[in-house]
Amino acid sequence: MKYVDEYRDGDAARRLADRIAAEARPDRRYAFMEFCGGHTHAIARYGIGELLPPNLRMVHGPGCPVCVLPIGRIDQAIGLALEREAIVCTYGDTMRVPASAGLSLMKAKARGGDIRMVYSAADALKVARANPGREVVFFAIGFETTTPPTALVIRQAAAEGLQNFSVLCCHVLTPSAITHILESPEVREYGTVPIDGFVGPAHVSIVIGSAPYEHFAEEYRKPVVIAGFEPLDVMQAVLMLVRQVNEGRAEVENEFTRAVTPEGNRAAQAVVSEVFELRERFEWRGLGEVPYSALKIRPAFAAFDAELRFGLHYQGVPDHKQCECGAILRGVKRPTDCKLFGTVCTPDNPMGSCMVSSEGACAAHYAYGRFKDIPVVAA
Amino acid sequence: MKKDYLRPLDFKQGRVDMNHGAGGRAAAQLVDELFARAFDNDFLRQGDDGALLDMPPGHQLVMATDGHVISPLFFPGGDIGALSVHGTVNDVAMLGAKPLYLSASFILEEGFPLADLKRIVESMAAASREAGVPVVTGDTKVVERGKGDGVFIATTGLGAVPAGRRIGGALARPGDAVLVSGTLGEHGVAVLSKRESLEFETAIVSDTAALHGLVAQLLAAVPEGAVRTLRDPTRGGLATTLNEIARQSGVGIDLDEAAIPVLPQVEAACELLGLDPLYIANEGKCIVVVDAAHAEAALDALRAHPLGRAAARIGRVTDDPHRFVQMATRFGGRRVVDWLSGEQLPRIC
Numbered sequence: 001m002k003y004v005d006e007y008r009d010g011d012a013a014r015r016l017a018d019r020i021a022a023e024a025r026p027d028r029r030y031a032f033m034e035f036c037g038g039h040t041h042a043i044a045r046y047g048i049g050e051l052l053p054p055n056l057r058m059v060h061g062p063g064c065p066v067c068v069l070p071i072g073r074i075d076q077a078i079g080l081a082l083e084r085e086a087i088v089c090t091y092g093d094t095m096r097v098p099a100s101a102g103l104s105l106m107k108a109k110a111r112g113g114d115i116r117m118v119y120s121a122a123d124a125l126k127v128a129r130a131n132p133g134r135e136v137v138f139f140a141i142g143f144e145t146t147t148p149p150t151a152l153v154i155r156q157a158a159a160e161g162l163q164n165f166s167v168l169c170c171h172v173l174t175p176s177a178i179t180h181i182l183e184s185p186e187v188r189e190y191g192t193v194p195i196d197g198f199v200g201p202a203h204v205s206i207v208i209g210s211a212p213y214e215h216f217a218e219e220y221r222k223p224v225v226i227a228g229f230e231p232l233d234v235m236q237a238v239l240m241l242v243r244q245v246n247e248g249r250a251e252v253e254n255e256f257t258r259a260v261t262p263e264g265n266r267a268a269q270a271v272v273s274e275v276f277e278l279r280e281r282f283e284w285r286g287l288g289e290v291p292y293s294a295l296k297i298r299p300a301f302a303a304f305d306a307e308l309r310f311g312l313h314y315q316g317v318p319d320h321k322q323c324e325c326g327a328i329l330r331g332v333k334r335p336t337d338c339k340l341f342g343t344v345c346t347p348d349n350p351m352g353s354c355m356v357s358s359e360g361a362c363a364a365h366y367a368y369g370r371f372k373d374i375p376v377v378a379a
Numbered sequence: 380m381k382k383d384y385l386r387p388l389d390f391k392q393g394r395v396d397m398n399h400g401a402g403g404r405a406a407a408q409l410v411d412e413l414f415a416r417a418f419d420n421d422f423l424r425q426g427d428d429g430a431l432l433d434m435p436p437g438h439q440l441v442m443a444t445d446g447h448v449i450s451p452l453f454f455p456g457g458d459i460g461a462l463s464v465h466g467t468v469n470d471v472a473m474l475g476a477k478p479l480y481l482s483a484s485f486i487l488e489e490g491f492p493l494a495d496l497k498r499i500v501e502s503m504a505a506a507s508r509e510a511g512v513p514v515v516t517g518d519t520k521v522v523e524r525g526k527g528d529g530v531f532i533a534t535t536g537l538g539a540v541p542a543g544r545r546i547g548g549a550l551a552r553p554g555d556a557v558l559v560s561g562t563l564g565e566h567g568v569a570v571l572s573k574r575e576s577l578e579f580e581t582a583i584v585s586d587t588a589a590l591h592g593l594v595a596q597l598l599a600a601v602p603e604g605a606v607r608t609l610r611d612p613t614r615g616g617l618a619t620t621l622n623e624i625a626r627q628s629g630v631g632i633d634l635d636e637a638a639i640p641v642l643p644q645v646e647a648a649c650e651l652l653g654l655d656p657l658y659i660a661n662e663g664k665c666i667v668v669v670d671a672a673h674a675e676a677a678l679d680a681l682r683a684h685p686l687g688r689a690a691a692r693i694g695r696v697t698d699d700p701h702r703f704v705q706m707a708t709r710f711g712g713r714r715v716v717d718w719l720s721g722e723q724l725p726r727i728c
Contacts, residue, residue: 008709010709010711013711017711044714045708046710046714047708047710047713048712049712050712051710231710367715368714370715
């Protein structure tokens with residue numbers, strides 16, 4: 001089976017679109033939150049929104065790890081490069097996120113910071129081995145998908161007795177974020193979005209399994225359908241959610257059966273709990289402080305914890321007053337509701353992280369969908 | 380001992396040093412034994428700092444220039460030398476001109492192996508000969524170790540276009556057809572596969588090639604003026620180039636994703652790396668905006684040439700004051716194909 005072709009088949013898409021339109025009851029509205037940034041991106045890139053009936057809306061959630069990274073953490077990474085002269089290894093998307101003093105990791109690099117883009121944690125380890133005389137820090141971000149590789153790399157560094165490698169750990173957890181959306185006081189202050197169900201994240205679920213979502217389904221009476229990243233996966237999941245809502249069910253269903261099991265990847269979970277433990281609290285951009293929502297490195301591996309090694313303190317930095325990333329990340333507002341969208345805030349000059357990351361709701365809408373906001377004259 | 384004996388350059392073990400750029404004997408020797416020998420033509424044999432050139436009557440001059448900083452220097456399907464010839468020849472050809480002459484300027488880093496330099500220069504000479512465009516003048520400078528990345532090459536090309544011919548980015552009109560001469564994304568992926576931290580196995584090779592023969596065949600097959608715009612989608616790929624044309628001409632462009640030719644291996648590599656083939660550099664392809672009435676003839680002419688076998692009609696020009704490039708996705712939806720704000724892959728050409 002050629003995944004790339006078959007899961008993007010236009011005819012299958014149209015058939016699914018017809019099914020969804022037929023089964024969505026005309027007398028009610030449906031709002032489903034796709035939590036994961038990869039899904040936001042797929043929906044925008046393939047124009048899935050257009051294939052859904054007008055009474056069915058997709059709400060973009062905070063599942064983009066770059067988007068929820070607070071300015072203060074990027075400041076820490078920049079400081080390590082510019083002031084402490086460490087080699088900072090980071091994923092590509094993080095490079096352009098705007099931080100304090102008009103800097104970003106990319107701008108800090110232009111000022112002489114040794115900041116290197118890597119595709120994986122293992123690459124950062126290679127840099128450390130190749131530069132024994134320099135401190136090397138891996139800026140570890142991401143949800144549960146990227147956490148096992150970071151854990152493996154820390155364990156490997158310990159086994160090799162590396163003296164110059166550490167990790168700035170900003171890994172965050174999916175279930176905490178979903179709970180926070182559904183019940184935090186801040187959400188009540190901004191007003192809740194009527195969410196009828198969730199499209200559950202794809203790769204995160206490969207690691208954690210489908211079991212952790214049972215909690216939301218039961219406690220909050222919201223259906224969850226875990227979906228793969230291909231556009232047909234997303235549409236199939238939407239159909240399954242429509243059916244659950246119509247039938248009054250609130251269950252966890254798995255559309256991504258080719259990769260996700262109920263218990264997830266036990267080996268990955270084991271290595272993660274060997275190396276990491278929960279932080280009591282962690283600031284998320286746009287969501288404020290969320291309890292037990294992020295990871296820190298266990299004392300046994302303290303030598304590889306950049307925060308300890310460099311004596312870093314966390315300093316929270318507020319967003320631009322008119323930046324609506326916070327509300328957008330919670331699904332309370334849309335990109336076009338933000339006064340800065342498309343004017344001051346563009347991919348070239350991003351004010352907030354929703355515009356920088358390719359998975360951010362604002363970046364996705366700007367890149368793929370903003371032509372719909374403006375009437376266009378056809379030839 | 381032979382009189383006038385000059386010990387030849389050691390191309391096996393030797394390295395570029397500061398003397399080679401100082402304009403003295405060592406520099407002259409490098410020019411004689413490497414550059415002049417490889418490029419060898421009447422112009423260079425004069426031994427002057429410039430070249431005296433003839434221009435065909437009834438023609439206008441076209442000039443184009445390119446700097447080449449590609450890393451790595453050698454990649455599947457090519458090297459910086461061949462690239463520097465093809466790139467400039469193509470820029471001249473994109474105005475509908477016949478490329479006639481090239482200049483080549485080398486900035487060498489102290490310590491660069493002469494063996495690699497020889498390989499690059501000979502590759503350049505082969506590309507120049509194959510294209511029928513001689514390198515008629517050049518220059519060499521050397522910078523200290525650490526101040527240059529091996530070698531940078533700048534080439535300038537001169538060509539001749541029949542007086543009155545106008546082909547340019549501002550000339551696309553609503554209703555025109557948009558064609559592409561072949562499959563996309565190969566150069567960028569081939570280069571990426573050689574970069575240090577990203578070694579992955581692939582059979583993809585760069586498509587670097589001189590396109591002036593293809594362009595000549597195309598222009599001969601349609602009436603003068605039918606081809607509005609020619610442009611090769613290098614840095615930033617098809618998407619960026621189409622956005623440039625849309626902006627210059629004050630029009631919109633509408634694409635059909637299913638019609639855009641991309642090799643399955645390139646699709647797969649892009650999926651793996653999270654890249655979009657529409658934004659990846661090509662060095663042997665061109666975009667053709669042509670009067671729709673002559674689109675089929677244009678396509679036939681492209682496909683009849685070895686470098687245009689996979690040519691395809693991918694869209695049309697629309698009347699759009701916002702100058703969007705839009706696309707009907709394979710999936711049945713629509714999206715904008717926007718400018719990128721930065722380079723997905725740095726040092727790609």
